Amino acid sequence: xxxxxxxxPAAATPPATMPAVAMKAITKRFPGVVANDRVDFEAAPGEIxxxxxxxxxxxxxxxxxxxxxxxxxxxxxxxxxxxxxFASPRDAIDAGVxxxxxxxHLVGRFTVAENLVLGDRRGAxxxxxxxxxxxxxxxxxxxxxxxxxxxxxxxxxxxSVGEQQRVEIxxxxxxxxxxxxxxxxxxxxxxxxxxxxxxxxxxIAREGRTVIFISHKLNEVKAVSDRVTVLRAxxxxxxxxxxxxxxxxxxxxxxxxxxxxxxxxxxxxxxxAAMLQISDLWAQSDRGLPALKGxxxxxxxxxxxAVAGVAGNGQRELAxxxxxxxxxxxxxxxxxxxSLKDGDPRAAFAAGVRYIPxxxxxxxxxxxxxxxxxxELRSFRDGSVGPFLxxxxxxxxxxxAISRFDIRGAAPGTRAGLLSGxxxxxxxxxxxxxxAMKVLVAASPTRGLDVAAVAMVHSYLLEAAANxxxxxxxxxxxxxxxxxxxxxxxxxxxxxxxxxxxxxxEEIAMRMAGSHLPPPGPVAEMLL
Amino acid sequence: xxxxxxxxxxxxxVAYGTPLLFAALGELLAERSGVLNLGVEGMMLVGAVMGFxxxxxxxxxxxxxxxxxxxxxxxxxxxxxxxxxxLVVTLRxxxxxxxxxxxxxxxxxxxxxxxxxxxxxxxxxARHTFGPLLPKALQKLPIVGPVLFGQNIxxxxxxxxxxxxxxxxxxxxxxxxxxxxxxxxxAADTMGINVTxxxxxxxxxxxxxxGVGGATITLALTPQWVSGITGGSGWxxxxxxxxxxxxxxxxxxxxxxFGALQAVAPELQARSISLGxxxxxxxxxxxxxxxxxxxxxASGTARRRLGAPGALGTPYIREAR
Numbered sequence: 001x002x003x004x005x006x007x008x009p010a011a012a013t014p015p016a017t018m019p020a021v022a023m024k025a026i027t028k029r030f031p032g033v034v035a036n037d038r039v040d041f042e043a044a045p046g047e048i049x050x051x052x053x054x055x056x057x058x059x060x061x062x063x064x065x066x067x068x069x070x071x072x073x074x075x076x077x078x079x080x081x082x083x084x085x086f087a088s089p090r091d092a093i094d095a096g097v098x099x100x101x102x103x104x105h106l107v108g109r110f111t112v113a114e115n116l117v118l119g120d121r122r123g124a125x126x127x128x129x130x131x132x133x134x135x136x137x138x139x140x141x142x143x144x145x146x147x148x149x150x151x152x153x154x155x156x157x158x159x160s161v162g163e164q165q166r167v168e169i170x171x172x173x174x175x176x177x178x179x180x181x182x183x184x185x186x187x188x189x190x191x192x193x194x195x196x197x198x199x200x201x202x203x204i205a206r207e208g209r210t211v212i213f214i215s216h217k218l219n220e221v222k223a224v225s226d227r228v229t230v231l232r233a234x235x236x237x238x239x240x241x242x243x244x245x246x247x248x249x250x251x252x253x254x255x256x257x258x259x260x261x262x263x264x265x266x267x268x269x270x271x272x273a274a275m276l277q278i279s280d281l282w283a284q285s286d287r288g289l290p291a292l293k294g295x296x297x298x299x300x301x302x303x304x305x306a307v308a309g310v311a312g313n314g315q316r317e318l319a320x321x322x323x324x325x326x327x328x329x330x331x332x333x334x335x336x337x338x339s340l341k342d343g344d345p346r347a348a349f350a351a352g353v354r355y356i357p358x359x360x361x362x363x364x365x366x367x368x369x370x371x372x373x374x375x376e377l378r379s380f381r382d383g384s385v386g387p388f389l390x391x392x393x394x395x396x397x398x399x400x401a402i403s404r405f406d407i408r409g410a411a412p413g414t415r416a417g418l419l420s421g422x423x424x425x426x427x428x429x430x431x432x433x434x435x436a437m438k439v440l441v442a443a444s445p446t447r448g449l450d451v452a453a454v455a456m457v458h459s460y461l462l463e464a465a466a467n468x469x470x471x472x473x474x475x476x477x478x479x480x481x482x483x484x485x486x487x488x489x490x491x492x493x494x495x496x497x498x499x500x501x502x503x504x505x506e507e508i509a510m511r512m513a514g515s516h517l518p519p520p521g522p523v524a525e526m527l528l
Numbered sequence: 529x530x531x532x533x534x535x536x537x538x539x540x541x542v543a544y545g546t547p548l549l550f551a552a553l554g555e556l557l558a559e560r561s562g563v564l565n566l567g568v569e570g571m572m573l574v575g576a577v578m579g580f581x582x583x584x585x586x587x588x589x590x591x592x593x594x595x596x597x598x599x600x601x602x603x604x605x606x607x608x609x610x611x612x613x614x615l616v617v618t619l620r621x622x623x624x625x626x627x628x629x630x631x632x633x634x635x636x637x638x639x640x641x642x643x644x645x646x647x648x649x650x651x652x653x654a655r656h657t658f659g660p661l662l663p664k665a666l667q668k669l670p671i672v673g674p675v676l677f678g679q680n681i682x683x684x685x686x687x688x689x690x691x692x693x694x695x696x697x698x699x700x701x702x703x704x705x706x707x708x709x710x711x712x713x714x715a716a717d718t719m720g721i722n723v724t725x726x727x728x729x730x731x732x733x734x735x736x737x738x739g740v741g742g743a744t745i746t747l748a749l750t751p752q753w754v755s756g757i758t759g760g761s762g763w764x765x766x767x768x769x770x771x772x773x774x775x776x777x778x779x780x781x782x783x784x785x786f787g788a789l790q791a792v793a794p795e796l797q798a799r800s801i802s803l804g805x806x807x808x809x810x811x812x813x814x815x816x817x818x819x820x821x822x823x824x825x826a827s828g829t830a831r832r833r834l835g836a837p838g839a840l841g842t843p844y845i846r847e848a849r
Contacts, residue, residue: 088717089717089720090719090720093718093719105712105714105715106712107707107711108711109838110711115715117704118715118716119705119719127701129699130699130700
């Protein structure tokens with residue numbers, strides 16, 4: 001089959017003679033770590049190529065080298081058959097490689113059009129005198145063609161995260177990217193938005209462009225990619241065709257051993273007494289807007305209630321209010337029948353509330369303090385003699401915790417910030433599991449963790465429930481929600497939908513997007 | 529009519545406001561690129577002394593001497609700003625500390641006083657000064673005469689500058705780039721905009737304008753040199769940029785407002801209008817306003833809402849990990 005220039009080969013063609021991207025023996029070291037160790041990687045034109053691996057496996061580093069943000073110490077890269085050497089992201093863009101980072105590289109106070117024109121060297125941005133309006137029609141056209149609708153005049157900071165991601169992709173398409181790299185693009189999306197993104201990516205690949213898709217979620221990789229390359233500990237473990245792989249075989253490649261994810265079978269729990277009672281709870285967000293609007297929830301001892309929802313719908317405020325970090329404006333939280341003192345984390349801790357915060361490196365631990373100090377943060381006053389700390393006792397306690405919770409790469413004196421994400425989470429868990437736990441609030445406890453660390457965190461949540469704690473698991477990850485719950489509730493715009501014992505995945509997804517709301521009345525219809 | 533207190537106050541507000549306007553426009557350029565420059569006061573002081581020195585010591589015809597003086601003042605400000613730029617852009621030092629250090633270094637007890645005293649500039653009348661540019665007939669027109677036509681060339685120059693900087697920021701590619709650098713250097717860097725170069729260029733330009741502002745005081749306003757001649761104008765300029773929501777046109781309005789506040793006390797004195805101890809606080813008015821503005825702007829959320837560049841005060845490191 002001969003290809004006419006400009007006409008795309010069909011999707012999912014087997015690797016053509018000339019790969020779109022070829023990286024050979026790429027090595028990149030950071031102080032103390034080899035992020036990429038002689039990695040070979042190839043992606044063909046017109047394919048969606050997933051880059052799968054645990055956290056710290058080197059996926060992002062490899063792509064940042066490909067997109068010019070980092071330079072590899074060793075190795076060669078060629079793009080569309082031409083050897084390249086990128087000194088900056090600009091060089092990569094000029095060669096046709098654009099990357100959508102996890103943290104978007106957009107100027108918040110610019111309009112969508114201005115963001116597209118920024119650094120444009122071919123189109124409307126080439127002139128000294130700039131009229132961003134000139135690209136309005138182009139933005140609309142691209143948006144229609146790739147199903148990425150955005151208002152070109154809107155200021156970026158006013159857009160939702162999903163829309164901002166569309167702007168990033170539009171920016172790449174506006175630069176006529178031949179290779180589009182996306183770093184964990186679905187982490188910030190609702191399930192429906194993710195579906196739309198996948199459709200767009202398929203459109204892009206169908207035109208002969210290459211999409212490289214970083215992920216550590218197996219189901220996503222199975223759903224969207226043509227081929228998968230698995231990285232483990234900075235090395236390429238292998239490339240397989242997605243249709244010839246199973247979720248289990250990919251997981252084994254990722255982790256390097258067979259492993260089983262802990263789950264909770266329905267009806268496994270024992271019925272206990274009501275341990276956590278939240279009634280008509282109202283609280284404000286940091287900006288002073290109402291974030292919780294009358295949340296009521298009852299959790300029994302030994303029960304795991306999963307609260308699903310897209311980030312920013314009040315989950316953080318709910319978790320913080322239960323943990324005593326945020327004062328409620330109305331309503332109360334009761335543990336074992338006794339009301340908690342409002343906005344007093346120490347009282348909550350004393351009452352048996354344990355909290356795994358979502359921001360583990362900022363709130364969970366103090367990254368500049370040692371592991372031993374971090375383990376003791378909750379209980380300094382319990383073990384100290386007057387104002388003096390008993391350092392030897394702290395050190396012994398830390399050593400015990402390190403061995404019991406298998407915290408790797410840590411000595412009692414190690415700075416907590418130097419540990420990997422999973423091990424930081426183990427420090428948090430070790431600290432929170434101390435003493436008599438009655439309620440465990442876990443806010444996105446596995447966000448950004450790899451498969452093995454996720455399994456570890458899940459097993460601890462199950463252990464907490466087995467020991468009679470009431471567990472509230474707030475999560476955006478539907479897989480996690482489905483595998484661990486006894487009951488599921490969905491949080492949307494500060495309200496908790498009715499907790500039901502059985503809900504289908506689709507129903508949860510729809511509720512996360514807010515579509516459980518009553519249909520618009522006649523007045524609203526007229527306005528629409 | 530042209531001698532009424534209101535007209536005189538407005539006219540002298542323009543005159544007193546012009547050094548503030550130059551310095552504020554310079555600070556605005558630096559801040560729009562993400563560099564907070566608290567060394568403005570120091571740069572103005574050095575500009576003031578060097579400009580005055582040029583006029584005193586270089587024996588060329590008046591107009592040329594004054595032009596040369598402005599050039600030297602701008603250069604002096606640029607040299608000072610280059611220290612700041614090197615510290616905060618290249619070495620990524622704390623911008624507040626670096627700026628404060630520069631002001632103290634150049635301040636009333638430092639470099640500028642040393643230069644002025646060493647060169648025996650104190651208490652000399654300026655040999656050449658900037659006077660009204662336009663014909664007398666125009667100046668006699670009611671109200672607009674003294675306010676608009678009775679001003680020196682520096683005032684008209686500052687008006688041109690306001691328009692040029694306004695258009696530069698809103699309508700040109702380098703202007704778009706510098707705004708991106710100030711808002712989100714990572715995004716700008718990804719798109720191939722040289723963050724370091726833009727920050728250097730705008731900090732240096734800001735220093736040059738601060739120097740010009742300083743020399744405007746010694747050659748058009750007072751016109752003489754004494755130690756610490758700027759009297760806190762640099763700090764007012766810093767506050768002014770916030771006051772103006774980082775927009776050049778509003779800088780002009782604010783500068784003239786603060787200028788008029790500065791002119792109140794001497795004008796009342798000249799007319800022997802005694803308000804008793806009120807004279808004390810009328811003299812303190814611009815500074816009180818400055819403190820007020822800076823207090824309001826100190827909170828991060830307020831600053832964001834007022835329109836502060838997103839990356840103001842933060843150094844940019846590409847391989848942040």
